[in-house]
Amino acid sequence: MSTTSGATGPVVRAGGDFQEPPRTPGGVALCGACRERGTCRLGVERERLDEDGVARFALTCPRDQEGGPDVAHGGWTAAVLDDCLGHLPLLHRVLSVTAELTVSFVKPVPVGRPLEVSARVxxxxxxxxxxxxxxxxxxxxxxxxxxxxxxxTRDQGHFARHADWLAEQDER
Ligand SMILES: CCCCCCCCCCCCCCCC(=O)SCCNC(=O)CCNC(=O)[C@H](O)C(C)(C)COP(=O)(O)OP(=O)(O)OC[C@H]1O[C@@H](n2cnc3c(N)ncnc32)[C@H](O)[C@@H]1OP(=O)(O)O
Known part of the structure; x- marks a missing residue:
C-alpha cells in the first residue's frame, strides 16, 4: 500500500484496501485521481445497492465533457458506464477489472441534466x-x-504484478 498527500490529506492509493475505497458523502467509491479532489470527475453524485440487487447511480454529465452542442462526448458515456457497472462487484466487496465492455448509444446524452445509471449482475x-x-x-x-x-475478479496482487510487468517493459 502506498500513500500520497492530497488536498484532503493522505490518500490511500490503489494497491491498498480495494474492497473499501474512500467514498463521497453520496456513497460514490472514488478511483485513484478522484480521491484527491473528493468528488467523481465523471459527475456521479450518489451510489447505492438496492435490495433487488440493482445498483443505482445519480449523475449529471459535467459541462467539460461536452462533445456535440449540449450533449456528452461518447467517451464520457462509455467511461461512466464502465465505472458504474464496475462498482457493482465492489459493492459486494470484490475487486474486479473490466475485461470487455459494449456500449449502445441510444440517444445523445444532454449535459447538465439529471440522469440515472442502473447496473445488475x-x-x-x-x-x-x-x-x-x-x-x-x-x-x-x-x-x-x-x-x-x-x-x-482480481486478488490484491493485481496492481503489484502490473508494476512488475511494466518495469520489465522498461528494461527492454
Ligand atoms: C479498477 C479497480 C480499482 C480498485 C480501487 C478501488 C477504486 C474504486 C472504484 C473503482 C471502480 C472502477 C470501475 C471501472 C473498472 C475499470 O475500468 S478496470 C480498468 C480497465 N481494465 C483493465 O485495466 C483490465 C486490463 N486487463 C487485464 O488486467 C487482464 O487482461 C485481465 C482482464 C485481468 C485478464 O487477465 P488474464 O491474465 O487473462 O487472466 P486469467 O487469469 O488468464 O483469466 C481470468 C479470467 O478472465 C477471463 N478473461 C480474460 N480476458 C477476458 C476477456 N477479454 N473477456 C472475457 N473473459 C476474459 C478468463 O476466461 C478467466 O476466466 P475464469 O476461467 O477464471 O472464469
Missing part, C-alpha cells in the same frame, strides 16, 4: 461477472444508453 461464471446496465434521463426514464460487459 446477469450471471457469474468462475471469476467472470457478466453485468448489464443502462442510462436514463430523469424524470421521464427515457433510455439514453445501454451497456454490457465482463468484469474479472
Amino acid at each position: 446477469e450471471r457469474r461464471e468462475g471469476s467472470r461477472w457478466y453485468i448489464t446496465g443502462e442510462m436514463v434521463l430523469l424524470p421521464t426514464r427515457a433510455v439514453l444508453a445501454r451497456a454490457s460487459g465482463i468484469w474479472v
Whole structure:
C-alpha cells in the first residue's frame, strides 16, 4: 500500500484496501485521481445497492465533457458506464477489472441534466461477472444508453504484478 498527500490529506492509493475505497458523502467509491479532489470527475453524485440487487447511480454529465452542442462526448458515456457497472462487484466487496465492455448509444446524452445509471449482475461464471446496465434521463426514464460487459475478479496482487510487468517493459 502506498500513500500520497492530497488536498484532503493522505490518500490511500490503489494497491491498498480495494474492497473499501474512500467514498463521497453520496456513497460514490472514488478511483485513484478522484480521491484527491473528493468528488467523481465523471459527475456521479450518489451510489447505492438496492435490495433487488440493482445498483443505482445519480449523475449529471459535467459541462467539460461536452462533445456535440449540449450533449456528452461518447467517451464520457462509455467511461461512466464502465465505472458504474464496475462498482457493482465492489459493492459486494470484490475487486474486479473490466475485461470487455459494449456500449449502445441510444440517444445523445444532454449535459447538465439529471440522469440515472442502473447496473445488475446477469450471471457469474468462475471469476467472470457478466453485468448489464443502462442510462436514463430523469424524470421521464427515457433510455439514453445501454451497456454490457465482463468484469474479472482480481486478488490484491493485481496492481503489484502490473508494476512488475511494466518495469520489465522498461528494461527492454
Ligand atoms: C479498477 C479497480 C480499482 C480498485 C480501487 C478501488 C477504486 C474504486 C472504484 C473503482 C471502480 C472502477 C470501475 C471501472 C473498472 C475499470 O475500468 S478496470 C480498468 C480497465 N481494465 C483493465 O485495466 C483490465 C486490463 N486487463 C487485464 O488486467 C487482464 O487482461 C485481465 C482482464 C485481468 C485478464 O487477465 P488474464 O491474465 O487473462 O487472466 P486469467 O487469469 O488468464 O483469466 C481470468 C479470467 O478472465 C477471463 N478473461 C480474460 N480476458 C477476458 C476477456 N477479454 N473477456 C472475457 N473473459 C476474459 C478468463 O476466461 C478467466 O476466466 P475464469 O476461467 O477464471 O472464469
